[in-house]
Amino acid sequence: SWNRVPTRTADFHAAAVAAGGLLLAGENGFEFVSTGGLARDISRLPATQILGLAIDPASRVWAGGPTGLYTLLALPESRVPGIGSVGRVAAGAGGSQSTTILTAGTTQVYESDDTGAQFSSRTVIPADELRAPYPPVIIDPVVPSSAYVAGRKVYHTSNSGAAWTALGTVDPDPTRVVIALAMAPAARTVLFAATACLPEVVLTSCPLTSVVWRSTNAGQTWVQMSVVDGFVNQFAIDPRQSTRVYAAIGAFPAGPSIPAGLSPGDLLLSTNAGAAWTSLLGNLPRISINTVVIDPASLPMQFTQPAQTLYAGTNSGVFVSFDAGTRWMDISAGLPASPVTNLAILQPDGILVAGTFGRGVYRTSITGLAPGLIVFPLSQDLTLMQGTTTNIGVGLNSLSMSTTIAWQLNSLDAWLSISQPNGNVRPLASSQVPVSVSARDLRPGTYTGRLQLTSAFGVQNVIVEAQVTPAAARMTITGGNNSSGLPGAALPPFQVLVVDENQPPLPAVPVTFTITAGGGSLSARTVLTGTSGTASAILTLPSNASDVQVIAATGTLGVTFTATVIVAPALLTDSIIDAVTFNANTSLGPGSILAISGQNLASTNAVASGSLPASLATTRVLLSTETGDVPLPLFAVSPAQIVALMPFNVSAGRYMLHCEVDSVRSNDVEISVAAFAPGIFTMSGVGHGPGLFIKDDGSIVTASNPAERGSSVNFYAAGLGAVDPPVDAGEPGASTEPLNRTMQAPRVFFDRYSASVVYSGLALGIAGRYQVTVQVPPFVSSSTNVSVSLTIGGFTSNRVT
Structure with a gap:
């Protein structure tokens, strides 16, 4: 009980x-x-959770939060009676040395026009209108009797809150409310607003995005400018340039928000009135950026230049930039480890005030604050495996024009060690300090450590967040190995699987991919395994032909990937000739044998045996026809030449021809195909000289073994056209009847004497050539150099002897 x-x-x-x-x-x-x-x-700690700050001309700090509104001129704090839970606070100097103070709670707006002596409260936003937990408020810096507060609509008072007028609805989406509101100092009719769907308001899940709006008529109408990731906590607008807008993306969008706190923070800059944004995170920690203010005293003499000094309040302190957000310096020394929710600045007094969520209000003098030592970055995230050690670097950049800066870097956690704990940075110089991160004594989990840098410019903290993963027991290749592609091509991902000793996959394990041979580039060097235990990187091949090796490693485990650069085959101009006659000035014909020259035409040398294949050693030759690409049967392939057969059924005409190696296509070359292109094989294989004649006894006709008049001789030919019965391209001729005879009978001449043709058709049992059998004319000369030629369909072959 x-x-x-x-x-x-x-x-x-x-x-x-x-x-x-x-x-x-x-x-x-x-x-x-x-x-x-x-x-x-x-x-009693009344001013603890602070959501809003303002400084009046008398240097009073007005702080608002869930416990009420407080004025802090000197300790102890003084709570303003009668005011409940509030958020943002605004202050504006009025006449007769009085100041207007404005703040808003969930249901009431509180306003004072006598420097806080008395406050009035009104229900400005109707009860049935959605609004942020703490609606944003702003005061006109020139006319403090003019002020604004926003729910879904914007409400305006021109008489210090005595009466309020509803202006236009900012966002037509009924689930989104205004979470940030700002006025351009240089053009006070220009207002900026951010709207978002807040789970705390609509009691349902919401996208983690903000919609940015702009009004050029003091809130009467609004135009959507952009959508940004995360929730906008606060705008800051340059004192001179009303189109230069900063947006802090953090954990307090018009009040604390759990989804906002869990989303990545950012600091955005728009130079075109919110239409497009760029991140100014630079070396800032990757955490919520809850507030940003501009120092109006940092305006350059050149009127076209924006203010240079910015202050950002984050979940890990306050940071200053002296170059409009490019580089940041930590000035959090003395602040507690609590999120900074709001900043306020008073110039020319040089006062900066910070409100924290849970630890009250802090103030510091910024008089004399100057550029010093920049730490890059101020936070680092890494993942390492249990039992391993890795190194990170802390960059130091001096902004001093004349002074050498002495520094000391200390580790506040035992798993972070520094081999060079102190040193000097010369004016405008940079240096890198190595830091060792050891997971030898750490269990799997997430660890946050701190490094503390001390110099004449103060103490700066560097946050190191380490994700320690269980030790891997085995790593295997699951994809991408032995890939190939053209130079410069991106290959399918190289993928590995990492498991522990019990075989379950290990997530969040860092796997390093390294090119060890061949060149090229990787999409990432270190990749964390996903929930499935896999990690992958994409290799882009080098421009030259080579074999590439990539090693993937984690801890003591490693595997090797191989990849091959395939150079695209290239056909040379006028590179296709008749491989029997070697006449480059005549057309090819059905049944012609082609010699195709070029570069990278095959990965190796290969010769067909038996039937002629359409693909040989991954090389193919294709003829583009009206019905599609027709593959040519192949005799032999090599990197520099292909010997192929023109199919017997190709019609006369002009065609485009190309080759493919490993499915990589060459350029196209145009060829001409005639009805016939007869050619007689020669002994030398160069298209002229002694022909290859064979007697009935199988012996070759030579000067010492002449053919007798009236005897039968056989010779081989090409380009004699279609045969009957037809045969599939690349298949050998029949050895028995019916034999595959040419559709037209050729005429064969021994000098001027016509020989009797006994047979003209495909060579018996041999693929890719014709055989012609004739009787030597009885009146032919007995000379050993008798000229022999063949004519078919009006086309004449080469002359052989």
Whole structure:
């Protein structure tokens, strides 16, 4: 059973047993409850969770939060009576040395026009209108009696809150409310607003995006400018350039928000009135950026230049930039480890005030603050495997024009070590400090460590967040190995699987991919395994032909990928000739043998045997016809030449021809095909000289073995056209009847004497050539150099002897 402990206040966050009693801490301070049940206050901390800040001309700090509104001129803080939970605060100097103070809670708007002596409250936003938990408020810096507050609509007062007028609805989407509102100092009719769907308001899930709006008529109408990731906490507009807008993306969009706090922070800059944005994170920690203010005293003499000094409040402190957001310096020394929710600046007094969420309000002098030592980056995230050690670098960049800066870097955590803990940076120079990160004594999990840099410009903290993964037991290749492609091509991903000793996949394990041979580039060097335990990188091949090796490694484990650069085949101009006659000035014909010259035509040398294949050693030759690409049967392939057969059924005409190697296509070359292109094989294989004649006994005709007049001789030919019965391209001729005879009978001449043709058709049992059998004319000369030629369809062959 449970008994209630009597206390004086409520809303406690923590409890501890101490001195025989119970120590309680909460929204309203500390209480101690003795064992006898009596409660007493120890201390009260009224100004703890701060959401809004403003500084009036008298240097009073006005701070708003869930516990009310406070004025802080000197300690102790003074709570303004009668004001409940509020958020943003605005202050504007009025006449007669009075100041207008404006703040808003969930239901009420509070306004004072007498420097806070008295506050009036009004219900400005109707009860049935959605609004942010703490609606944003702004005051006209020139006419402080003019002010604005926003729910879904913008409401305006021109008489210090005595009456309010509803202006236009900012966002037509009924789920989105205004979370940030700002006025351009140089053009006060220009307002900027950000709207978002907040889960705390609509009680459902919402996209983590903000819509940016702009009004050029003091809030009467609004134009959508852009959509940005994350929730906009605050705008800051340059004092001179009304189109130069900064947007802080953080965890407090018009109040604390859990989804906003879990989303990545950012600091955005638009130079075109919010139409497009660029990130100014630079070396800032990758955390929520809750507030940004511009120092109006940093305007350059050149009127076209924006203010140069910015202050950003984040979940890990306050940072300053002296070059309009390019580089940042940590000035958080003295601040507690609590999110900074709001900043306010008073010039020319040089006062910067920071409100924190849970630790009250802090102020510092910024008089004399100058560019010093830049740490790049101020936060680093890494993943390493249990039992391993890796190195990171902390960059130091001096902005001093004349002074050498001495520095010291200390580690506040044992798993971070520094081999060079101190040194000097010369004016405008840079250096890199190596830091060792060891997971030898760490269990799997997430660790946040700090490095502390001390110099004449103060103390800066560097956050190191390490994700330690379990040790891997095995890594295997699951994809992408032995790939090939053209020079410069991106290959399918090289993928590995990492598992532990029990075989379950390991997520978040860093895998390093390294090119060890052949060149090229990788899409990433270090990749974390996903939930499936896989990691991958894409290799872009080098421009030269080579074999590439890539090693993937994690810890002591490694595997090797190989890839091949395939150079595209290239056909040379006029590179296709008749491989029997070697006459480059005549057309080819059906049944011709082609010699195709070029570069990279095959990956190796290969010769067909038996039937002629359409693909040989991954090389193909294709003829483009009206019905599609027709493959040519292949005799032989090599990197420099292909020997192919023109199919017997190709019609006369002009065609485009190309080759493919490993499915990589060459350029096209045009060829001419005639009805016939007869050619007689020669002994030398160069198209002229002694022909290849064979007697009936199988012996070759030579000067010492002449053919007798009237005897039968056989010779081989090409380009004699179609045969009957037809045969598939590349198949050998029949060895028995019916033989594959030419559709037209050729005429054969020995000098001027016509020979009797006994047979003209495909060579018996041989693929890709014709055989012609004739009787030697009886009146032919007995000379050993008798000229022999063949004519078919009006086309004459080469002359042989």
